[in-house]
Structure formats: structure tokens, C-alpha cells
Amino acid sequence: MRININSVFVDSQVKALDFYTNVLGFVKKHDVPLGEPGDENRWLTVVSPENPEGAELLLEPAGHPAVGPYREALVSDGIPATQFAVDDVRAEYERLQGLGVRFTQGPLEMGPVTTAVLDDTCGNLIQIIQEG
Amino acid sequence: MIRKQGLAYSGGMADEMFKALADPTRRKILDELTERSGQTLFEICARLVNKHGISMSRQAISQHLAVLEDAGLVESRREGRQKFHTMNPAPLRHITERWIEPTEQESSP
Numbered sequence: 001m002r003i004n005i006n007s008v009f010v011d012s013q014v015k016a017l018d019f020y021t022n023v024l025g026f027v028k029k030h031d032v033p034l035g036e037p038g039d040e041n042r043w044l045t046v047v048s049p050e051n052p053e054g055a056e057l058l059l060e061p062a063g064h065p066a067v068g069p070y071r072e073a074l075v076s077d078g079i080p081a082t083q084f085a086v087d088d089v090r091a092e093y094e095r096l097q098g099l100g101v102r103f104t105q106g107p108l109e110m111g112p113v114t115t116a117v118l119d120d121t122c123g124n125l126i127q128i129i130q131e132g
Numbered sequence: 133m134i135r136k137q138g139l140a141y142s143g144g145m146a147d148e149m150f151k152a153l154a155d156p157t158r159r160k161i162l163d164e165l166t167e168r169s170g171q172t173l174f175e176i177c178a179r180l181v182n183k184h185g186i187s188m189s190r191q192a193i194s195q196h197l198a199v200l201e202d203a204g205l206v207e208s209r210r211e212g213r214q215k216f217h218t219m220n221p222a223p224l225r226h227i228t229e230r231w232i233e234p235t236e237q238e239s240s241p
Contacts, residue, residue, distance in 0.1 A: 075213045077190065078172020104214050105175045106168075110182030117174070119212075125174075 005045070007058035008081045009067045010122035013044050016059040019121055020046050023099050024084075029056050048084075057082075062123060071123050078104050080117055080127035089114040089130040145204065149223045152203035158196050160184050162205065165219035172214055173197070 010016035020026045026046035034041045041063075045056035062071070074081065086092045089107045093116050097103065104125055105117035114130045152158055157180070164179045165171060171179075177193050180186040197217060200206035204223045208215050229235065 072213070076215050077194075078174035078214055079190075080174070102212075104172055108168075108175065108178070110178065113182070115178065117172075 003055055005056050005058050006082055007060045008120070008122075008124050008126075009062035009064075009071060010059045010120075010124070011062055012122065013040070013042055013059055013061060016120070016122045017044060017046070020057070020059065023096065023101060025049065026057065027052065059122075075123070075125055078117060078125065081120075081124040083127040083129055086128045086130055089116050089128055092116070092128055145223070146226055148199075148203040149205065149226065152199050152205055155196070155199075157186055157188070157193075158200055160186065161193070161196060161200065162219055165206065165217060169218045170216040172216060176217065 008016075017028065021028060027049050028044070029047045029052070030043055030045040032043040033039070034043055041061045044059045046059065047054060047056050062068070071081075093103065093107050096118060101121075102119045103116055104119060105115070107114055107116045112132060115127055117125050117127050120126050160180060161176060164176060164183075173190060173194060176197070177188075177190050180188070180193065197206055197208075201208065205220055206217050207220050208217045210216075
């Protein structure tokens with residue numbers, strides 16, 4: 001068994017695709033229309049260009065009524081929805097801040113790892129982590 | 133001004149402060165908030181577990197924060213959709229004024 005999908009609920013798939021590709025730097029992998037014609041929901045995934053055959057991130061519509069309160073509570077306490085690995089947290093922090101990304105936690109060294117937490121503008125917090 | 137604050141801080145509030153300071157985890161929380169002001173619950177928990185090996189539930193840490201807030205030692209503010217915590221050292225002046233640099237007679241309990 002392998003992990004092939006990780007998902008985040010996004011307010012808007014259009015906005016999310018822009019942020020996750022143009023700002024974070026992932027690339028689109030799958031984009032399949034779902035439901036009835038006219039339904040805007042898509043099966044939309046992105047992957048890392050460093051590992052295009054690796055796990056996909058599903059940008060899932062946040063339409064279900066339970067999603068709102070669930071995400072609100074997590075975001076309020078600063079809890080990330082998921083985590084991405086980077087080579088250099090400080091460099092990514094500088095780069096993303098330059099692109100207008102807001103961080104709820106700046107780079108924090110904790111023994112062997114350094115982390116930071118950013119707002120994905122689609123309703124989630126994302127932790128980036130550098131190991132070693 | 134400082135004198136007035138000292139008086140206002142006598143009594144129940146001082147009890148709350150000493151109670152809050154009596155717990156080692158709560159003192160670590162104050163240490164971490166001193167190092168960086170403005171942290172989410174998530175960051176505080178991450179610091180406690182990674183730097184101090186204190187692995188408590190977020191709920192337990194949240195309760196510690198509530199005790200610190202009741203004592204006036206921690207303040208929280210909403211910014212955007214997040215709640216950020218900061219340390220407020222002002223109540224600690226009570227200790228200085230009472231024992232280290234007493235100005236006049238105080239009627240502290």
C-alpha cells in the first residue's frame with residue numbers, strides 16, 4: 001500500500017490552482033470535470049515538479065457544510081492542514097513573503113528540523129519543513 | 133502611575149499570578165513567548181514538545197494558557213483568522229515593588 005493522495009479543502013479551485021502552481025510552484029497533474037455539466041467542481045490535483053510521479057495533492061472543493069467550522073477551528077489555533085518538505089525553510093520564507101504570502105509562524109528551528117506556517121489564501125494553513 | 137498599578141494588583145490578582153507561575157510548563161510557555169512574541173497555540177505546542185520534550189495535548193496547553201491569561205501574564209489577540217498569544221510582564225512588577233524595591237508600605241496579602 002502507498003499513499004498517493006493528500007487533500008486540502010479549498011474555497012475556490014480556480015484560486016487554489018493559481019496559488020499552488022504560480023506561488024508555491026507545484027504543477028497540475030489531473031483536471032477532470034465532476035458531476036453534471038455546469039457543475040464547476042473538478043478532480044484537481046497537483047504534484048511537485050521535483051517528484052511528478054509522487055504523491056498528489058487534491059484541491060478539494062470546500063462545499064460540504066462541515067468543512068467551514070472544522071477549518072475555522074483549526075486555523076484559529078494555527079494548526080496546519082498539511083505539510084510540504086523544502087530544502088531551505090528560510091529561503092522559501094523570504095521568497096514567498098516577496099510574493100505576498102502571509103506566514104502565521106516564521107521560521108522556527110527545533111533541533112534537527114526547521115518549520116514555518118503559511119496561509120494558502122484558500123482557507124488553510126500549510127507547514128513547510130526542512131529536515132537536517 | 134506604577135504605584136497605582138501596584139495597588140490595583142494586590143489581592144486576588146496576585147494570587148492568580150503566583151498560582152500561574154507555580155507550574156513549570158506555564159513558566160516554559162512564558163519563556164517561549166518571551167523569545168518570540170505573538171504565537172498561535174500550534175506554535176506554542178510545537179516549541180514545548182520539540183525544545184522541552186513536553187508532549188501534552190493541545191487542550192491541556194490551552195488550559196495552561198487560560199490560567200496565564202486569568203493572571204494577566206498572557207494576552208491574546210485575533211489577527212485575521214488566527215489567535216495570537218503574547219506575554220505581558222506587567223504583573224511581575226508586583227514582585228519587584230513588594231520585595232525588591234518597595235516604595236512605601238503596601239497592604240498586600
